Amino acid sequence: MNWPARRDTAMNNPRERILSRLKAAPKAAAPLRPDWTPPTYDAAGRKAKFKAMLEASHADVHEVSPHDWPQRLKTILANKGVGNVVYAPATPAGRQLAESWAGSGPELVAYDRAVEEFKDVLVSKADAGLTTTKGGIAQTGSLVLWPTPDEPRLMSLLPPIHVALVEEASLTDSLAETIRAQGWAGAMPTNAVLVSGPSKTADIEQTLAYGVHGPKELIVLLIGSDSP
Amino acid sequence: MAAEAGKMEFGAKAHTALNDPKLRANFRRAMDGLMTKRAIQFADEAEWTSLRARGAAARANALAKLAELLEQLEANCLRNGIQVHWAETTQEANSIVLGILEAAGARTVIKGKSMVTEEMHLNAHLEKHGITPVESDLGEYIIQLAGEAPSHIVMPCIHKNKAEIAELFHDKIEGQAYTENVDELTAAARAALRGAFAGADAGISGVNFAVAETGTLVLIENEGNGRLSTTLPPLHIAVTGIEKVLEKLDDVPPLLSLLPRSATGQPITTYVNMISSPRKDGEKDGPKAVHLVLLDNGRSRVHGDTELRDTLRCIRCAACMNHCPVYTRVGGHTYTFTYPGPIGKLLTPQIEGLDCAGDQPHASTLCRACADVCPVQIPIPDLLVRLRTESVRPTSGQAVKGAGSSATAAETLGWKGWTLLYASPLVYRIGTRMLGWFGNLMPSSAPMLKQWTSVRTKPKFAAKSLHELAREKGYCDE
Amino acid sequence: MTTPPRPNSVYFFGTCLIDLFYPEAGLAGMELLKREGLKVVFPPKQTCCGQPARNNGYQDEARAVARLQLDAFPGDRPIVVPSGSCAGMMKTHYPEMFEGTPDHDRAVAFSKRVFELTEFLVDVLGVRLEDKGQPVTVTWHPSCHSQREAGVIEQPKALLRQLANVTLVENPREKECCGFGGAFAVRQAEISAAMVADKVASIEETGATQVVSGDCGCLMNITGAAEKSRKGFKGRHIAEFILERCHGR
Numbered sequence: 001m002n003w004p005a006r007r008d009t010a011m012n013n014p015r016e017r018i019l020s021r022l023k024a025a026p027k028a029a030a031p032l033r034p035d036w037t038p039p040t041y042d043a044a045g046r047k048a049k050f051k052a053m054l055e056a057s058h059a060d061v062h063e064v065s066p067h068d069w070p071q072r073l074k075t076i077l078a079n080k081g082v083g084n085v086v087y088a089p090a091t092p093a094g095r096q097l098a099e100s101w102a103g104s105g106p107e108l109v110a111y112d113r114a115v116e117e118f119k120d121v122l123v124s125k126a127d128a129g130l131t132t133t134k135g136g137i138a139q140t141g142s143l144v145l146w147p148t149p150d151e152p153r154l155m156s157l158l159p160p161i162h163v164a165l166v167e168e169a170s171l172t173d174s175l176a177e178t179i180r181a182q183g184w185a186g187a188m189p190t191n192a193v194l195v196s197g198p199s200k201t202a203d204i205e206q207t208l209a210y211g212v213h214g215p216k217e218l219i220v221l222l223i224g225s226d227s228p
Numbered sequence: 229m230a231a232e233a234g235k236m237e238f239g240a241k242a243h244t245a246l247n248d249p250k251l252r253a254n255f256r257r258a259m260d261g262l263m264t265k266r267a268i269q270f271a272d273e274a275e276w277t278s279l280r281a282r283g284a285a286a287r288a289n290a291l292a293k294l295a296e297l298l299e300q301l302e303a304n305c306l307r308n309g310i311q312v313h314w315a316e317t318t319q320e321a322n323s324i325v326l327g328i329l330e331a332a333g334a335r336t337v338i339k340g341k342s343m344v345t346e347e348m349h350l351n352a353h354l355e356k357h358g359i360t361p362v363e364s365d366l367g368e369y370i371i372q373l374a375g376e377a378p379s380h381i382v383m384p385c386i387h388k389n390k391a392e393i394a395e396l397f398h399d400k401i402e403g404q405a406y407t408e409n410v411d412e413l414t415a416a417a418r419a420a421l422r423g424a425f426a427g428a429d430a431g432i433s434g435v436n437f438a439v440a441e442t443g444t445l446v447l448i449e450n451e452g453n454g455r456l457s458t459t460l461p462p463l464h465i466a467v468t469g470i471e472k473v474l475e476k477l478d479d480v481p482p483l484l485s486l487l488p489r490s491a492t493g494q495p496i497t498t499y500v501n502m503i504s505s506p507r508k509d510g511e512k513d514g515p516k517a518v519h520l521v522l523l524d525n526g527r528s529r530v531h532g533d534t535e536l537r538d539t540l541r542c543i544r545c546a547a548c549m550n551h552c553p554v555y556t557r558v559g560g561h562t563y564t565f566t567y568p569g570p571i572g573k574l575l576t577p578q579i580e581g582l583d584c585a586g587d588q589p590h591a592s593t594l595c596r597a598c599a600d601v602c603p604v605q606i607p608i609p610d611l612l613v614r615l616r617t618e619s620v621r622p623t624s625g626q627a628v629k630g631a632g633s634s635a636t637a638a639e640t641l642g643w644k645g646w647t648l649l650y651a652s653p654l655v656y657r658i659g660t661r662m663l664g665w666f667g668n669l670m671p672s673s674a675p676m677l678k679q680w681t682s683v684r685t686k687p688k689f690a691a692k693s694l695h696e697l698a699r700e701k702g703y704c705d706e
Numbered sequence: 707m708t709t710p711p712r713p714n715s716v717y718f719f720g721t722c723l724i725d726l727f728y729p730e731a732g733l734a735g736m737e738l739l740k741r742e743g744l745k746v747v748f749p750p751k752q753t754c755c756g757q758p759a760r761n762n763g764y765q766d767e768a769r770a771v772a773r774l775q776l777d778a779f780p781g782d783r784p785i786v787v788p789s790g791s792c793a794g795m796m797k798t799h800y801p802e803m804f805e806g807t808p809d810h811d812r813a814v815a816f817s818k819r820v821f822e823l824t825e826f827l828v829d830v831l832g833v834r835l836e837d838k839g840q841p842v843t844v845t846w847h848p849s850c851h852s853q854r855e856a857g858v859i860e861q862p863k864a865l866l867r868q869l870a871n872v873t874l875v876e877n878p879r880e881k882e883c884c885g886f887g888g889a890f891a892v893r894q895a896e897i898s899a900a901m902v903a904d905k906v907a908s909i910e911e912t913g914a915t916q917v918v919s920g921d922c923g924c925l926m927n928i929t930g931a932a933e934k935s936r937k938g939f940k941g942r943h944i945a946e947f948i949l950e951r952c953h954g955r
Contacts, residue, residue, distance in 0.1 A: 014524070015314035018470065021528040022295035028534045030292035036282035036482055053495065115460075115513035123426045140496040149510040153459050157452060176481040185477045188442045190508055191459070194500035199452040201414060202492065203367035203383060205390045206261050209414035212366055213421065214452020214499065239894060246900050553883045557900050591894050593887025593901075594761060595850035616763035643759055647767040650722070651774050653751040663726060679895035683902065684930030687727055694720040694729035695750060703718070703736055703748035 038174035039139055046138040046171050051222070053141020057197030058210060059218035069221050070100035073163060076219060077128060082106050086122065086129040086159055088151040093132050093165055111155055122154050128161035129154075129215075135170040136222075137178055137194070143220065144178065145193040153191050162215040164195070168224045237564055238587040245558040251387055255559050258386045262550040265493020266601065283486045284605040286479035287541035290440075290471075294531060297440040297473045298522065304443025308505035310518045321523045322353040325432065325465055328519050329359060332463050334429035338421075340447070340454040341365035342434025343381050343544060344467050344523060347566040347579075350432070361432060362424045364453035366417050373400045379560030381567060382491045382546040387559050421453070431457030431515070435468035436543070437483060438520070441476045444504045445520065448487065448497040455501050464506075464515040470522050471531070471540035483543060486603035490545040526579040526629065533627040535614060539574045541604040548598035548608060554591055563588065570598040570608045574615065581630030582619045589615040660693045710784075710830050715745035717785045719775070719820075721792045722754035723922040724943075731922060731943035735788040735823050738945055741952075742831050751778035755792040760799065761888055769803055776800075776812050785819050786826045788945055790852020791921050793822035798855050822852060823945060824920055828861040837869040838954030844947070845877045845914035847905075847928065849921035853881065862920055862944055869951050879908040886927040902931040910937055917941045 041049055051061045064072050077085065084107040088094040098108055109126065111118060134146035143164050147153040156162045172178045175194070179185065184192075199214030210216050245251055270276040290297055302312045313328075315321035325348075329337065337354065339345065339361045351361050351372075363372040367384035371377065373396050378384030385393070390408045397416055398406040404416050433454060437446040445466050447454050458464045474480060488494040507514035531537050549555040549569025560568035565576040565585065573588040594609045602608060615628065620639065622631030649659045667689035672681040680686070698704055716739055724732040736746045752775060759768035775796070779785050787793040797820045804813035827833045846866060852858045866874045885891065885901025905928055909917050917932075917939055919925050929941035942950075 014316045018314055018524045018528055019295050025532040026534050028292050030289045031285045033285045034281045036278050152512040154513045157455050179477055188444050188504040190505045192502045196496050197498050200450050201366045204393055204410045207410045209410045212414055212451040213456055242897050246896050553901055554897055593883050593890045595883035596854035617765055620763045643764045643767050647770050650753040650771040656753045676892045679892045683899040685933040687926050689726055690729045694725040694732040697729050697733055698748040704750045
């Protein structure tokens with residue numbers, strides 16, 4: 001028997017079979033999304049909630065100024081006996097850090113090459129990693145990490161201490177607000193991460209333990225406005 | 229897969245579980261804790277009601293448009309550089325994953341927690357082909373060491389206590405001293421797995437939500453192993469059931485506000501990881517190749533019935549099983565298949581067939597504790613009744629695999645007899661009069677009565693029924 | 707919540723379990739209503755709400771029996787039911803059971819007339835109870851269906867709290883299912899046994915001498931298990947309990 005020349009072989013394909021079954025299903029009306037409002041805060045409340053949520057998750061929050069944060073950080077890390085910090089040299093924050101420390105303090109290790117050449121440092125030698133953030137969400141005490149070519153993903157993940165810089169002015173009330181205000185739907189990056197504390201687990205008898213695979217410590221430097 | 233797994237074994241396995249005091253104590257304690265934590269999170273009734281409605285609408289909307297959204301998801305993923313594969317069966321999905329690994333020359337694999345890969349028995353398949361995936365989620369790691377299956381969809385080793393885990397680590401981790409200190413056990417796991425992350429050729433993960441609008445895979449976790457397995461290795465394979473799609477990024481916040489609070493009583497998980505592409509030019513880390521595998525395995529059939537379709541709204545929070553009095557007493561392994569608890573009693577018969585798991589929808593008192601807490605308003609008890617109906621009286625179109633397989637002549641006759649008694653006032657009057665006179669003569673060992681009287685005294689038929697007494701007292705007169 | 711208007715007469719739906727095993731509870735329920743000045747009518751054609759068939763997957767059979775109840779309770783008189791389980795069945799499921807049939811409108815109207823007994827006593831009649839009985843400590847068992855389908859939670863406790871000599875002790879595990887579940891008690895007998903054992907233990911821990919419930923299925927299950935394991939407490943349907951207190955028995 002001669003099969004028709006343009007026999008549709010697409011039906012032999014799982015994708016086509018799955019989609020055609022789904023399309024053949026009886027239609028149910030797509031429900032309207034009912035109104036739902038996440039909480040909102042005033043400026044003072046926003047900052048307070050952000051801090052409180054992070055602290056409840058075992059993170060440390062320090063209020064700093066745009067000028068003094070590198071020195072404050074140096075003190076914090078010295079008290080912890082931190083030997084080095086992985087940082088992003090090409091970012092304004094990275095430059096500010098390098099200038100301020102200028103040779104004193106923990107060794108600054110630039111994440112300036114591909115991970116393939118940097119893995120060993122990140123996995124076993126780095127003591128801390130410093131990143132900026134795109135913002136902070138008050139309702140859940142969450143940092144918005146938005147990795148870039150200059151500030152790669154693993155900086156906030158492999159070293160046992162993650163230091164995050166959050167501008168107070170960038171704080172938002174809720175994730176819903178953040179997604180809209182920052183126009184995420186228009187351009188999602190390779191990877192965006194909400195970080196709401198150090199790594200933890202409760203798998204062993206529902207008992208909390210920290211630093212499972214991600215950082216054991218999360219230090220948040222909340223940068224206020226310039227006034228004293 | 230069905231042939232390997234137990235058929236209609238629920239009762240037998242429950243027997244074992246019920247007679248294990250340690251298991252019962254572990255589950256009781258764990259479920260009490262999880263219920264309390266959840267209640268604290270949702271103390272505000274009004275907030276729960278409006279949030280839940282929003283979450284249910286997000287999921288129902290996605291299911292109503294599922295084909296279109298899957299196409300949109302695929303298009304956006306492809307545009308972003310994520311390769312997309314479709315699998316109708318778990319065998320196909322396993323072959324696809326193996327094929328991707330072999331094409332990349334990947335020999336070592338690190339896994340983030342993924343229930344769908346359990347459904348596929350992926351690890352067994354990879355092991356047969358010389359690749360041993362290492363589970364990186366602490367709970368999954370523990371049960372991998374123990375050679376067991378997870379007993380809960382969020383907390384895989386909830387059935388184990390500290391002493392059992394200490395023993396396991398001491399036994400299986402080289403050089404690990406016996407300790408029940410949770411921090412020390414955690415540190416041991418971190419150290420043991422660090423090298424695995426660093427050396428892995430590929431990372432395999434599940435997906436919590438796949439956003440069609442942007443082609444974004446959302447993964448939530450607390451430990452950091454999910455981020456690590458999807459960032460460090462050069463290849464990332466994400467596997468998901470086809471139902472996990474959301475239409476818009478805006479649908480994520482309400483579900484994110486529902487899932488962790490329902491599951492573990494946390495306001496949010498430590499990490500919410502949103503992946504939209506492999507490593508771009510200029511970026512210094514991230515996998516160079518990202519693949520998404522979409523698994524059907526019976527879901528499109530479930531989707532084909534508008535009532536049963538609600539099963540697919542599930543966001544795998546496990547609140548239903550945390551509140552289920554049956555699950556609490558028998559634990560996850562009693563359910564044999566991947567998904568335990570109330571959602572398992574819906575999913576398993578529909579995926580594996582009512583001929584295989586027809587006992588599961590009956591393993592419920594329909595107490596509705598699950599429906600009360602389901603964040604996406606799945607009418608679980610009503611769907612259980614629907615499956616009970618399908619197992620004896622298939623609806624037209626064979627909506628459910630194995631429908632009709634539990635029908636027996638004896639049972640059908642029994643219910644016809646029941647109808648005869650209860651649908652006719654005259655027969656009822658006579659029948660109940662007889663029961664009043666003779667019912668108490670039934671021996672405790674009679675079938676059905678026997679199960680009752682094993683732990684309870686025999687119910688006593690009253691000498692005169694309420695009908696008779698009401699008549700005597702004049703209540704029957706208009 | 708708007709209070710439904712107080713009627714002059716009501717129908718009483720006895721339930722099949724009360725009919726056969728606990729007729730005194732049914733009589734007590736009717737008497738409680740009669741004392742409030744209502745005419746109480748017990749239509750003799752009634753049998754069962756149909757729930758056993760529905761829950762076991764036999765929808766045609768359930769519908770046939772439910773239809774008889776639609777026939778047995780004509781008009782628009784309220785139908786008072788001394789069981790959260792049966793009331794829940796009729797309120798929640800009768801409309802959907804008759805969807806697509808000529809009886810649908812009737813079933814919807816019927817479902818709106820159904821009240822669980824304590825719901826009716828508290829919300830419609832606003833009963834005031836005088837306790838003439840001796841001091842007693844009791845605990846309440848809410849059936850799953852009364853809590854979660856019929857939506858009756860506070861009304862029974864409100865009634866018990868009106869009784870001056872009754873000490874109502876809260877059972878922290880009161881919301882947990884007792885394990886009856888109809889056919890479940892036979893199909894998964896062991897799990898059911900474990901659940902009722904836990905329920906009995908939690909009641910015993912309250913120190914109550916009686917457990918009061920609005921559902922005879924649960925009562926049969928709990929008291930049956932308590933008797934078999936020789937626990938000190940007794941079980942009572944709330945209608946009987948309240949009537950006894952009002953009569954000083």
